Amino acid sequence: MSGPLQGLRVLELASIGPGPMCAMLLADLGADVIRIDRTEASGLGVPVPARYDVHGRSRRSVALDLKSAGGLDAALRLADRADLLIEGYRPGVAERLGLGPEVCAARNPALVYGRMTGYGQDGPLAPAAGHDLDYIALSGALHAIGPAGGKPVPPLNLVADYGGGALYLAFGLLAALFERQRSGRGQVVDAAMVDGVASLMSLYQGLQGAGQWDDRRGANLLDGGAPFYDTYAAADGQHLAVAALEPKFFAELLDGLGLDASWRARQYDRRAWPALRAAIAQVLGTRDRDAWAAHFAGSDACVAPVLSLAEAPNHPHARARQAYVEVGGHLQPAPAPRFARTPAGAPRPAPEPGADTDAVLAEAGYTAEEIAALRRSGDAR
Numbered sequence: 001m002s003g004p005l006q007g008l009r010v011l012e013l014a015s016i017g018p019g020p021m022c023a024m025l026l027a028d029l030g031a032d033v034i035r036i037d038r039t040e041a042s043g044l045g046v047p048v049p050a051r052y053d054v055h056g057r058s059r060r061s062v063a064l065d066l067k068s069a070g071g072l073d074a075a076l077r078l079a080d081r082a083d084l085l086i087e088g089y090r091p092g093v094a095e096r097l098g099l100g101p102e103v104c105a106a107r108n109p110a111l112v113y114g115r116m117t118g119y120g121q122d123g124p125l126a127p128a129a130g131h132d133l134d135y136i137a138l139s140g141a142l143h144a145i146g147p148a149g150g151k152p153v154p155p156l157n158l159v160a161d162y163g164g165g166a167l168y169l170a171f172g173l174l175a176a177l178f179e180r181q182r183s184g185r186g187q188v189v190d191a192a193m194v195d196g197v198a199s200l201m202s203l204y205q206g207l208q209g210a211g212q213w214d215d216r217r218g219a220n221l222l223d224g225g226a227p228f229y230d231t232y233a234a235a236d237g238q239h240l241a242v243a244a245l246e247p248k249f250f251a252e253l254l255d256g257l258g259l260d261a262s263w264r265a266r267q268y269d270r271r272a273w274p275a276l277r278a279a280i281a282q283v284l285g286t287r288d289r290d291a292w293a294a295h296f297a298g299s300d301a302c303v304a305p306v307l308s309l310a311e312a313p314n315h316p317h318a319r320a321r322q323a324y325v326e327v328g329g330h331l332q333p334a335p336a337p338r339f340a341r342t343p344a345g346a347p348r349p350a351p352e353p354g355a356d357t358d359a360v361l362a363e364a365g366y367t368a369e370e371i372a373a374l375r376r377s378g379d380a381r
Helices: 018-028 069-080 093-097 101-107 132-138 158-183 193-200 202-209 247-257 261-266 270-284 289-296 316-320 357-363 368-377
Strands: 009-013 032-037 060-063 084-087 112-117 188-192 229-233 239-243 303-305 324-327 330-333
Touching: 009 018, 009 069, 018 032, 018 084, 018 112, 018 158, 032 069, 060 357, 069 101, 069 368, 084 158, 093 101, 101 112, 112 158, 132 158, 132 193, 158 188, 158 193, 188 193, 193 202, 229 270, 239 270, 239 289, 247 261, 247 270, 261 270, 289 303, 357 368
Parallel strands: 009 032, 009 084, 032 060, 084 112, 112 188
Antiparallel strands: 229 239, 239 303, 324 330
């Protein structure tokens, strides 16, 4: 692998959701990520063929039984050589396995130990099960998402799992690595999704404190309440996203739609919003989505076609930037962000569990005979 994280060694304990995505982000940028998979069928997430496991790409896999003495010893020896460790168990599970941060730090004081949970390592909800929807529910984000007069709408699992989880964990791990340059010591990074989502909601907490946020859904500037920041149906039933927030962009929107310029003075007059919404909807409903996309191409009206997952890779901008790459015969997002001097290499398909057991253990100092013994005992696969 190439990229700015080349030479960084990461040990990932297999999990679902934000842990694998965080590891993918690190691997995409050149880190050597080794995932410890289970020796038996894990039931981790929805099983898909490796070529479609985007979050599992670009790492190596060793399958170990962490409940056995041999498997645990192998995991600890791998942790001895790692810069980062990522685990997504409930609080206390890693400790019960013998892989907790205190044990690992005693052997490798420079190890940065990343803990990914929903509710964090302490607090009354720390041991509870949960998923993205629960975490955004408790953080105020879910309450704010949905149509006016309607119920809260799940925004996929993007906000807590990936925004407040994977990205904040990656940020915390790299921050701890930066600090390690001064102290020479690792530390525990406690990345709780409820904390990350609360941080993501900083703008809205500020708006609420300033009296500029209405707790009613669909009643604010950025939640679909404003007619110039919403989605509209085109003549063919497809949709367009309109995001003309600033007056100069709103003016271009009006010009492009052929609406009266007198609307400019009333852009932020909430009393005018229902009539403005109806006017925009009426005009956008007269042409198909792609006709409008072509009409607004090159303008600053901030109008974009709402593309499906299948359509997105074929958009001219995505093609021009090579935003999607083929990995193992499957089209998927390219590594991001991009670096001028140390660009990321091409991703590799996700490995089958245990595909690299022999090579990884050999690097950790195991002889061929010792590896064979681990396999015979079932401690490794």
